[in-house]
Amino acid sequence: MTISFRHLCSNQIFRILQGAILLFLVVALCLLPAKTLSAQEESVPQPAEDAVQELPKENLVIVLDPGHGGMADDGRPEGGVYDGFMEKEMNLILAEAMKEELEKYEGVTVYLTRTGDQRLSLEERVNFAKSVDADFLFCLHFNLSKDHNTLFGAECWVSAFDRYYSEGYAFADIEMEALEKLGLYSRGIKTRLNDEGVDYYGIIRHSVEQNIPCVLIEHCHMDHENDRPFCEGRAQWEAFGRLDAASVAKYFHLKSDVLGVDYSDYPTLDVPVPTGVVRPDTTEPDVCMIEVTRQEMETGEITVALSATDYDSGMLYYDYSYDGGETFVPRLAWGDKTQDTITFTIQVPPHIIPQIVARAYNGYDLFTESNLVPLPSMDYKTEEEIAAELAEKEAAEAAAKAAEEAEAAELERKREAAKGDTIEVRRTPEPEEPKNDPSVKYFLTVCLVCALSVVGMALAMALIIKSRKRRRRRRRRRRKR
Numbered sequence: 001m002t003i004s005f006r007h008l009c010s011n012q013i014f015r016i017l018q019g020a021i022l023l024f025l026v027v028a029l030c031l032l033p034a035k036t037l038s039a040q041e042e043s044v045p046q047p048a049e050d051a052v053q054e055l056p057k058e059n060l061v062i063v064l065d066p067g068h069g070g071m072a073d074d075g076r077p078e079g080g081v082y083d084g085f086m087e088k089e090m091n092l093i094l095a096e097a098m099k100e101e102l103e104k105y106e107g108v109t110v111y112l113t114r115t116g117d118q119r120l121s122l123e124e125r126v127n128f129a130k131s132v133d134a135d136f137l138f139c140l141h142f143n144l145s146k147d148h149n150t151l152f153g154a155e156c157w158v159s160a161f162d163r164y165y166s167e168g169y170a171f172a173d174i175e176m177e178a179l180e181k182l183g184l185y186s187r188g189i190k191t192r193l194n195d196e197g198v199d200y201y202g203i204i205r206h207s208v209e210q211n212i213p214c215v216l217i218e219h220c221h222m223d224h225e226n227d228r229p230f231c232e233g234r235a236q237w238e239a240f241g242r243l244d245a246a247s248v249a250k251y252f253h254l255k256s257d258v259l260g261v262d263y264s265d266y267p268t269l270d271v272p273v274p275t276g277v278v279r280p281d282t283t284e285p286d287v288c289m290i291e292v293t294r295q296e297m298e299t300g301e302i303t304v305a306l307s308a309t310d311y312d313s314g315m316l317y318y319d320y321s322y323d324g325g326e327t328f329v330p331r332l333a334w335g336d337k338t339q340d341t342i343t344f345t346i347q348v349p350p351h352i353i354p355q356i357v358a359r360a361y362n363g364y365d366l367f368t369e370s371n372l373v374p375l376p377s378m379d380y381k382t383e384e385e386i387a388a389e390l391a392e393k394e395a396a397e398a399a400a401k402a403a404e405e406a407e408a409a410e411l412e413r414k415r416e417a418a419k420g421d422t423i424e425v426r427r428t429p430e431p432e433e434p435k436n437d438p439s440v441k442y443f444l445t446v447c448l449v450c451a452l453s454v455v456g457m458a459l460a461m462a463l464i465i466k467s468r469k470r471r472r473r474r475r476r477r478r479r480k481r
């Protein structure tokens with residue numbers, strides 16, 4: 001094209017055009033490598049995305065199942081309800097917080113089986129997990145005991161079979177450690193079978209049927225005073241969710257730049273795949289006996305050594321009675337589960353014959369009752385009795401003092417009243433007063449005596465004068481004769 005143009009144009013036009021073409025070529029050559037480079041940059045993420053899609057196993061799929069939801073057939077809410085708290089709501093808030101936290105880790109996709117208050121069957125939950133190709137299903141719950149305020153602590157339920165047991169147990173080991181560190185009592189990692197010899201909990205049973213490992217986490221007992229401080233509000237349920245997310249991250253060796261944590265080398269328990277069924281413990285503790293090591297007659301304190309063993313599931317709780325087994329104190333934590341013997345002190349009330357008996361509970365809440373130890377009665381005064389006596393004495397003293405004060409006040413009142421009367425007499429003398437004056441009586445008496453004397457004297461004079469007149473008459477008669 002450039003050659004034919006040279007033939008057609010004059011020399012000057014040809015030179016100008018030649019220069020322009022040369023300039024165009026130089027600019028084009030300079031721009032070409034830059035354009036090619038940007039095209040290469042843009043294409044970089046595309047093959048990477050394709051690689052992720054081609055390798056789905058690289059991306060972990062976790063399904064969280066907030067237990068319960070909706071209303072039961074009897075019209076009551078599904079799941080536990082206690083003291084204004086609804087388990088299904090607590091489970092959902094926990095699950096949402098767990099999802100949010102877990103999504104901060106790399107290479108993980110999280111789903112919830114329910115995001116609202118809908119009722120779902122256990123099959124539906126597991127089918128959903130299967131539909132998203134879940135690698136693990138975590139079923140999230142809070143617990144309640146039948147009689148309330150009886151059982152306390154956290155526990156994990158795992159499948160009794162194959163790799164579902166091993167994988168479930170290895171995760172639960174991390175989870176229970178975290179819950180214990182939080183301050184909750186561990187009720188252990190357990191399996192449970194139904195009458196047909198398969199996993200008792202439907203969510204675990206159906207998951208195993210669909211080849212999905214599953215762990216059921218009972219975070220704590222919402223109806224026990226020991227556990228209540230751990231689950232009293234939204235902030236605590238969300239904290240449980242973050243704790244669970246960290247356990248999942250540790251188990252799957254995840255890392256998070258957002259959180260600044262890397263669990264790539266986190267040591268997980270190597271649980272061999274069981275050859276048979278991992279059966280739950282169905283028998284009571286093998287040994288349970290007590291010995292009274294101290295009795296304080298003056299204070300009523302009795303120290304007891306309790307020895308118990310369970311070769312299958314270990315010891316979990318104990319309780320005791322001092323009335324021969326009529327009544328027992330609420331269950332207490334065994335404490336150090338590596339110890340077969342524990343010591344505890346009882347405060348026994350006075351004036352009764354103590355009959356000490358204890359019960360030891362294994363990991364499956366089955367108990368064995370100990371021997372009974374009768375002890376002599378203790379006639380000490382209880383702190384209440386001493387306090388009552390003191391109060392009685394103080395009340396009597398106070399009453400006496402009050403009576404004394406009342407008497408003094410009455411006397412004072414009378415004295416004041418007397419003073420008031422005197423002042424009144426001076427102010428208004430009564431008109432009858434002269435009558436009552438003894439001097440007037442005396443004057444009248446004297447007057448009466450004087451009057452009587454005058455009358456007497458007058459009578460005497462009259463008689464004397466009369467007798468004189470008679471004598472004179474007699475003399476005159478004698479003279480006349």
Ligand SMILES: [Zn+2]
Nearest residue numbers: 067079141142
């Ligand atoms: Zn529940």
